[in-house]
Amino acid sequence: MAELIVALDGMSAEEALALVDRVGDACGFYKVGLELYTRGGPDVVRALGERDRRVFLDLKLYDIPNTVAGAVRSAAGLDVELLTVHVAGGPRMLEAAREAAKERVKLVAVTLLTSLGASEVEVVWGREIDSVRDEVARLAELARNAGMDGLVASALEASWLRRSVPSDLLLVTPGIRPAGADRGDQRRVATPAEAVAAGADYLVVGRPVTRAPDPRAAVLSLSEEIAAAGRP
Numbered sequence: 001m002a003e004l005i006v007a008l009d010g011m012s013a014e015e016a017l018a019l020v021d022r023v024g025d026a027c028g029f030y031k032v033g034l035e036l037y038t039r040g041g042p043d044v045v046r047a048l049g050e051r052d053r054r055v056f057l058d059l060k061l062y063d064i065p066n067t068v069a070g071a072v073r074s075a076a077g078l079d080v081e082l083l084t085v086h087v088a089g090g091p092r093m094l095e096a097a098r099e100a101a102k103e104r105v106k107l108v109a110v111t112l113l114t115s116l117g118a119s120e121v122e123v124v125w126g127r128e129i130d131s132v133r134d135e136v137a138r139l140a141e142l143a144r145n146a147g148m149d150g151l152v153a154s155a156l157e158a159s160w161l162r163r164s165v166p167s168d169l170l171l172v173t174p175g176i177r178p179a180g181a182d183r184g185d186q187r188r189v190a191t192p193a194e195a196v197a198a199g200a201d202y203l204v205v206g207r208p209v210t211r212a213p214d215p216r217a218a219v220l221s222l223s224e225e226i227a228a229a230g231r232p
C-alpha cells in the first residue's frame, strides 16, 4: 500500500518535533527538506530516529561525484531511508551515489523541477526541446540506467511515467491535496486517491497537515483516504 510522508517545512527544529509528537503514532514517516535541514542539521534527523520515525532527506544533491558520494555516506550514517539526488548531476554522479548508498539508503532521483517551464528549460540547456515531458522521460531513463531506486514525480505525471519508463522504480509524489482542500501555491495537485490510482508509492503532504488546526486528525483522514483508495 502507498505510504504517507509528512513534509516538515516552514518551521524550526523545535516546532517540527513538537508537530511530530502531536501527530503521535498516526504517522511514522517524515520529510526533512533543505529548509529544515539548514536550520536543524543532522540533529533533527537524529531526533526523528530517536522517536522511531523514518526519514526522507530531501536534499536534492547535485555536485561532483566525490562530494555527492560523501554526502550519501553521511546520510546513510544518519539512518535516512530515502534521499534525493538530481539526475542532471550526470551518470557518474548517480553511480557514485549508488555505490556510496550500498543499499543502506534508497536514492530517489529528481528529473526536472516542476517549477521549470519549457522556456526556462531551453534557456538552461541551451537548446530547443519538444516538450517538458520528453525531457522528464529522458532523464527518468538515465536515472533507471544508473540504478536509482525511485523518482520524484507529480501524481499527474506518475501514471504516464510508469508507462513511458517501464520499471519497478518507486514513485514519490508531492503536490497532494485532500479533496476540496486549499491548493496553496501548488498548481498541479492530485487527491490521495488519484495519486494511488496513478501508481504512487509514497505520497508527500506538507501544509495540509502542518497548517491544520489538528495535524493528527489531518493525518488520520489522509491515511484513511489512502487506505480506501488501495482497497479493491
Ligand code: C5P
Pocket (backbone or CB within 6 Å): 007, 009, 031, 033, 113, 114, 115, 152, 154, 174, 175, 176, 184, 186, 204, 205, 206, 207, 208
Ligand atoms: O506543503 P506541500 O504539501 O505543498 O509540500 C510539498 C512538499 O513537496 C514540499 O516539501 C515541496 O518542497 C516538495 N515538492 C513539491 N513539488 C515538487 C517536488 C517537491 O512540492 N515537484
